[in-house]
Amino acid sequence: MRAAIGKEVTNTLRDMELEARMRMQYEVEQFLYNEAALLDDRKFQDWIDLLTDDIHYWMPIRRTMNANQLNEEFTKPGDMAYFDDDKEVLKYRIARLDTGYAWAEQPPSRTRHLITNVRITNFEEKEIDVESNFHLYRSRLDTEEDSWFGKRCDRLRRVGSDLKIARRHIYLDQTVLLSTNLSSLF
Amino acid sequence: MNQATKASARDAGPASSYVDTENGLVDRTIFSDEAIYHRELERIFARAWNFMCHESQVKEAGDFFLTRIGEDQVIVTRDKKGAVNVLLNSCRHRGNTLCRAEQGKARSFMCPYHGWNYGLDGKLVGVPGYEEFYRGGLDRDEWGLGHAAQVDSYKGFIFATMDPDAPGLLEYLGETGRVGLDIAAKDENIEVLPGIQKNRIGCNWKLAVDNLFDWYHPTISHASSDRSDFFPLQDTLYQMNQMVMLGDYGHAIAGPFVKPEGEDAASDVENTYGTQPIMPHPNIFPNLWIALNGTQLSLRLPRGPFETEIWWFTLVQKDLPAEERRKTQLFATHFFGPGGLLEQDDGENWAHSTRATKGIANRRYPLHYAMGKGKDKVVDSPLGHKRVETVVNEHGQLWTYKAWAEWMDADSWDELKQNHTPAPTGRI
Numbered sequence: 001m002r003a004a005i006g007k008e009v010t011n012t013l014r015d016m017e018l019e020a021r022m023r024m025q026y027e028v029e030q031f032l033y034n035e036a037a038l039l040d041d042r043k044f045q046d047w048i049d050l051l052t053d054d055i056h057y058w059m060p061i062r063r064t065m066n067a068n069q070l071n072e073e074f075t076k077p078g079d080m081a082y083f084d085d086d087k088e089v090l091k092y093r094i095a096r097l098d099t100g101y102a103w104a105e106q107p108p109s110r111t112r113h114l115i116t117n118v119r120i121t122n123f124e125e126k127e128i129d130v131e132s133n134f135h136l137y138r139s140r141l142d143t144e145e146d147s148w149f150g151k152r153c154d155r156l157r158r159v160g161s162d163l164k165i166a167r168r169h170i171y172l173d174q175t176v177l178l179s180t181n182l183s184s185l186f
Numbered sequence: 187m188n189q190a191t192k193a194s195a196r197d198a199g200p201a202s203s204y205v206d207t208e209n210g211l212v213d214r215t216i217f218s219d220e221a222i223y224h225r226e227l228e229r230i231f232a233r234a235w236n237f238m239c240h241e242s243q244v245k246e247a248g249d250f251f252l253t254r255i256g257e258d259q260v261i262v263t264r265d266k267k268g269a270v271n272v273l274l275n276s277c278r279h280r281g282n283t284l285c286r287a288e289q290g291k292a293r294s295f296m297c298p299y300h301g302w303n304y305g306l307d308g309k310l311v312g313v314p315g316y317e318e319f320y321r322g323g324l325d326r327d328e329w330g331l332g333h334a335a336q337v338d339s340y341k342g343f344i345f346a347t348m349d350p351d352a353p354g355l356l357e358y359l360g361e362t363g364r365v366g367l368d369i370a371a372k373d374e375n376i377e378v379l380p381g382i383q384k385n386r387i388g389c390n391w392k393l394a395v396d397n398l399f400d401w402y403h404p405t406i407s408h409a410s411s412d413r414s415d416f417f418p419l420q421d422t423l424y425q426m427n428q429m430v431m432l433g434d435y436g437h438a439i440a441g442p443f444v445k446p447e448g449e450d451a452a453s454d455v456e457n458t459y460g461t462q463p464i465m466p467h468p469n470i471f472p473n474l475w476i477a478l479n480g481t482q483l484s485l486r487l488p489r490g491p492f493e494t495e496i497w498w499f500t501l502v503q504k505d506l507p508a509e510e511r512r513k514t515q516l517f518a519t520h521f522f523g524p525g526g527l528l529e530q531d532d533g534e535n536w537a538h539s540t541r542a543t544k545g546i547a548n549r550r551y552p553l554h555y556a557m558g559k560g561k562d563k564v565v566d567s568p569l570g571h572k573r574v575e576t577v578v579n580e581h582g583q584l585w586t587y588k589a590w591a592e593w594m595d596a597d598s599w600d601e602l603k604q605n606h607t608p609a610p611t612g613r614i
Contacts, residue, residue, distance in 0.1 A: 059525070060381070061381035061382070061383060063287075063288050063289060063381075064286065064287055064288045065287050065288070065289070065290055066286075066287040066290055066292075069287070069290045069291065072290075075380050075381035076380070078511075078512060078515065079379055079380040079381045079515070080379050080380065080381030080382070080383060080498075080500050080515060080518065080519065080523075081381065081519055082383065082519070082523060082524065082525045083519070083525050084515070084516060084519045084520075085520075089520055089527075092414055092415075092416040092527060093527065095414035095415070095416070096410040096411065096413075096414040096416065096527060097410075098414070099409065099410045099413035099414055100410075101406075101409035101410040101413055102410035102530070102531065103407065103410070103531040103534060103535065104530040104531050104533070104534050175288065175384070176384040176385065176386060176495065177384065177385035177386065177524055178385075178386050179385060179386070179524060180385070180386075180387050180388065180524070180533040180534055180537060181385075181524045181525070181529070181530040181531075181533050181534070182524045182525035182530070183525075183530045
């Protein structure tokens with residue numbers, strides 16, 4: 001085992017891979033941070049442009065289950081969900097906010113997306129699978145607060161020189177949502 | 187308790203003094219007074235037939251589903267004999283919560299505190315140290331779980347009441363309740379899609395309930411859906427073409443006029459989003475909304491005067507082709523629930539209506555529920571249903587509050603049966 005570890009450390013190829021991986025990690029992290037800034041700065045149109053046309057934006061329902069049935073904790077694709085959107089529906093969500101009549105966001109809430117624990121879990125030529133943890137904080141009107149914690153499983157796709165989001169699956173930690181609504185984007 | 191709450195609790199007269207049915211006015215106190223809320227738990231929720239879940243959610247022996255009757259958590263179980271039980275989720279020894287998972291499969295429910303173990307039918311079947319420690323001093327037969335006084339189902343929808351004197355479920359529902367559930371039951375070949383959406387809104391439960399009859403609010407509350415072209419409201423609301431059914435014990439139906447099957451089928455209304463016909467909205471008193479042609483059930487569970495938990499059950503026909511099933515699921519997800527493009531904007535309105543009821547000065551100004559009052563009359567439909575055919579109105583809301591006061595002022599089911607206002611005829 002010792003020899004193997006030594007071999008790994010001195011393996012130039014590994015070093016190069018690590019460097020490439022670091023570059024990819026940096027690129028992915030910067031992408032996610034910039035994306036979060038667009039949402040917090042309410043630049044929703046710019047945010048929509050970060051999505052591929054075939055995006056699946058999905059937040060399943062989480063349930064409090066016993067340990068022996070934890071495989072049923074989240075609803076499955078095709079079951080009920082909180083979000084199950086394609087790009088068209090996401091565009092409506094944005095367009096709604098622009099009407100001035102989306103009362104859950106009028107006056108607009110203040111949001112802060114904290115994106116952490118970014119891990120690249122798989123990558124192929126054009127696509128990178130990324131898991132990250134988030135804390136989405138919403139401050140609304142005078143004293144209302146929402147805090148959503150959870151995990152996002154994203155698939156990023158390289159389109160030309162840009163990255164775009166081809167899949168976002170959002171796994172919340174709450175089972176009964178302690179919020180009046182979900183008018184924010186995750 | 188602050189001074190305002192104390193004063194109103196002390197002064198609280200009969201509930202009927204808060205609902206002015208002559209003028210269609212409702213005193214705001216009923217939405218925030220702690221004493222009134224506790225009386226609601228006793229006189230409405232512990233007395234009514236409460237919706238539990240659909241039979242498809244507890245299909246097999248061992249299946250369980252947690253829900254609430256008022257503030258009491260109950261476990262709905264299917265036992266080995268095939269019977270459905272509604273059990274208080276609280277050990278008889280120290281009161282600890284037995285079942286912590288919201289649904290699942292179990293052979294029995296063992297208390298995590300000392301290990302008292304209860305069967306799916308609620309019987310106490312195991313007590314650690316039964317011989318050695320209790321030494322013959324505990325009769326297990328006497329210490330089974332507390333349970334509903336009556337459990338029954340109507341076309342697959344399971345209801346339970348904690349009151350042994352409640353009338354049977356069919357009588358309780360009456361014509362209006364049955365017509366309401368029939369919309370959801372369809373051919374009875376339905377099941378609940380996995381996943382109950384659950385969220386908390388800082389509103390009094392009654393303000394959520396009275397919204398379901400409200401076909402006045404969508405053009406404003408949901409204007410963003412219309413203006414963004416997500417859902418063109420003008421084509422679907424039929425505000426000039428409404429029907430209302432008012433039933434015994436507070437059940438009511440209100441909404442766009444769609445003739446029931448057997449009448450002129452051509453009057454079915456389909457919206458432009460898919461194939462969902464828009465139907466009037468029924469409420470099974472106190473808190474079960476049958477939404478949008480019975481595709482979804484929305485349960486409004488009280489969690490204190492200022493907090494309501496909203497649960498959405500989505501129903502599909504079992505033999506629906508996958509594509510149609512998917513359409514129903516997407517429609518439900520995109521329109522309703524906390525993330526729904528329509529529903530998002532409702533909760534905050536109810537929360538702010540509730541918030542204002544705490545103010546001493548605001549309580550001097552009752553809420554207005556008089557739209558259409560005295561302007562309409564009850565007629566017989568071709569199928570013999572008593573109903574009102576009119577424009578947008580607030581008959582359903584006012585009827586709900588009138589019934590609410592009768593429930594609150596009745597000391598028993600016997601009194602409620604005798605004194606409740608029967609479904610109206612003539613001018614309303």
